[in-house]
Amino acid sequence: MKHITDVTILNNGIAMPWFGIGTYKAEGEEVAKAVTAALELGYRSIDTAAVYGNEEEVGRAIASSGVSRDSLFVTTKVWNTDQGYDTTLKAFDLSSRKLGLEIIDLYLIHWPGQDKYKDTWRALERLYEEGRVRAIGVSNFQIHHLQELMKESSIVPAVNQVELHPRFIQKELHDFCKLQQIQIEAWAPLMKGRLQDNELLAEIAARHGKTVPQVILRWGLQNEIVIIPKSVTVSRIKENSEIFNFELSREELNAITGLDADERIGTNPDKLFF
Template identity: 80%
Template sequence: MKHITDSVILNNGVAMPWFGIGTYKAEGREVADAVSTALELGYRSIDTAAVYGNEQEVGESIASSGVARSDLFVTTKVWNNDQGYDSTLRAFETSSKKLGLDMIDLYLIHWPGVDKYKDTWRALERLKEEGRVRAIGVSNFQIHHLQELLKDSSTAPAVNQVELHPRFIQKELHDFCTAHQIQIEAWAPLMKGRLQDNELLQGIAAQYGKSVSQVILRWELQNQIVIIPKSVTASRIKENSEIFDFELTDAEVQAISGLDAGERIGSDPDKLLF
């Protein structure tokens, strides 16, 4: 990965940028300005979700950016309360209208839940067959959820977006997804800023004249992880994107991976039941 627009080819042949901007807990003018800034800096992938409440602002920023739609990769997600076949199709129409986009690049099931995600998946398959979505995937799915989904579907998810950072590398899940050609994507790739004081990361950052955040993001890229760091601060949006002019050594990558402690900061998918 040498450039901000470099892409991975998903299991259905669709190209997805390795790097993008996340928009969790960003609303109104704040998120609109963040997305506009990112697009001006060369970002071409934007991640949102119905539950974030910002699809309209994201869509407005895309429309006013002047960037060709064909150069953008837009992801959104169906929320828990809308899971099920018919309700997912309705939820998609709502998201599509708010974003102002007839076609979404990647549509994800936000959480696995208990018993509806297979019906939700059938709706996603229909949307893909109809050309409303270029790729479909899941978020926060564990191995057993993926196994259950694959058992009853001929379509493997293109992406599994999960919490992943140096303190929670999810190696077993990552290996499973790689073996099944499911691309891992990290949310909270910077652990929401909780790794800034780590001495190992600070030392590596000093060697390269980079920030701790930049080192973490580079580590993820070199582990073949798609990343969508969220920020609404212009300077940080710029800083996060400046990770394509250096490369960590294999030893440094392994050392950072050694920080893993199984430390989850978000919800456990097996405990978030609905």
Template identity: 80%
Template sequence: MMHLTDSTVLNNGVHMPWFGLGTYKAEGAEVAKAVATALELGYRSIDTAAVYGNEEEVGQSIAASGVARDSLFVTTKVWNTDQGYDTTLRAFETSCKKLGLDVIDLYLIHWPGQTLYKDTWRALERLYGEGRVRAIGVSNFQIHHLEELKKESSIVPAVNQVELHPRFIQKELRDYCTQHQIQIEAWAPLMKGRLQDNELLQGIAGKHGKTVSQVILRWGLQSSIVIIPKSVTASRIKENSEIFDFELSADEVSAISGLDAGERIGTNPDNLLF
């Protein structure tokens, strides 16, 4: 049985927790409290981004938590307007300053855009080579972006963080990433609450004495997906983490995957043309 602090091993040997806290659209005292609550409950992975506008509060909560830095895994991302070689290096320094950290565990390119991501990736490779980042990766990259990156880079992304939930399981992309040892990580793993009334999920939840959200998150874990559900509600943060005391059957995992309808709730990466 898995535990809250269990981790996957990335393609460079770095350990990344399977489970963490997302902080999208959480700011100020709200996000500071959420991070503090999560760390108290045993979360050890926190995901943020420059564009979220909350790196400073996330960093303050990490510093105040008393949790040893080497037991934490902190992810942040370079935003679209900062892409490019020199601008990415400057953006990274800004993120480090706001977070109060000298080393970031995982630094991601937030969106691919058209071509700037190649220069951005060169900057990430430099930061990795200098030991400023323990692992580098991408977010919202499709197969053709990864193929283009491969032509001009010397480091395979450690992680690809993408929209992924039972209505959008991204099987082809997941298979590609597995083949190339790129860990898939899901944002919006709960489809922003839109699956709560699904009869299949309700039935499975009732059988296990769990909530629909817990079943979905458990499905993610058993599908070898790193998950970072976002919440600022203490009871929800606790509920989301209570998924390590039960296991879905292979048939249940398959049935949940069968809900796939190719249904995005976020932006299609190919439509962002910066």
């Protein structure tokens, strides 16, 4: 991965950038400015969700950017309270209108929950078959959720977006997804700044003349993880993107992977019920 626009090819042949901007908890003018800055810096992938409450602002930033729609990859997600077949189709219509986009590049089920995700997936399959989405996938799904889903569906998820960072590498899940040709994508790839003072990461960063966040993001890329770091600060958005002019050695990659402590900062999907 040598460039910000480099892509992975999903299991249905669609190209998805390895790198993008996340917009979790970014609202109003703040998120519009962040997306605008990201697009000016060469980002071509934007991740949002219905529950973030910012699809309209994201859509407005895309529309005013001057960047051709064909070169962009836009992801959004159906929220838990909208799960189910008919309600998912309605939720998609609303997200599509808010974003101002007839076709969404990637539509995800935000959380597996208990039992509605199979009906929700049927709705996603319909949207895909109708050409309203270019790829469909899931978020926060564990192996058993994926196995249950694939037993009764005709389409294998293209992406599984999960919490993943050096303290929580989810190796078993990552290996399973690779085997099933499901692209793993990391939310909170920087562990929300909690690794900033890690000595090992600081040492590796100094060696390369980079920052700790840049080293973490590079580790993700070299482990074939799609990454979507969130920031609303232009300088940080720029810093996060400057990870394509260096490479970590195999020894450095292994050392960073060795930081794994099964340390989750988000919700355990198996303990979220709705």
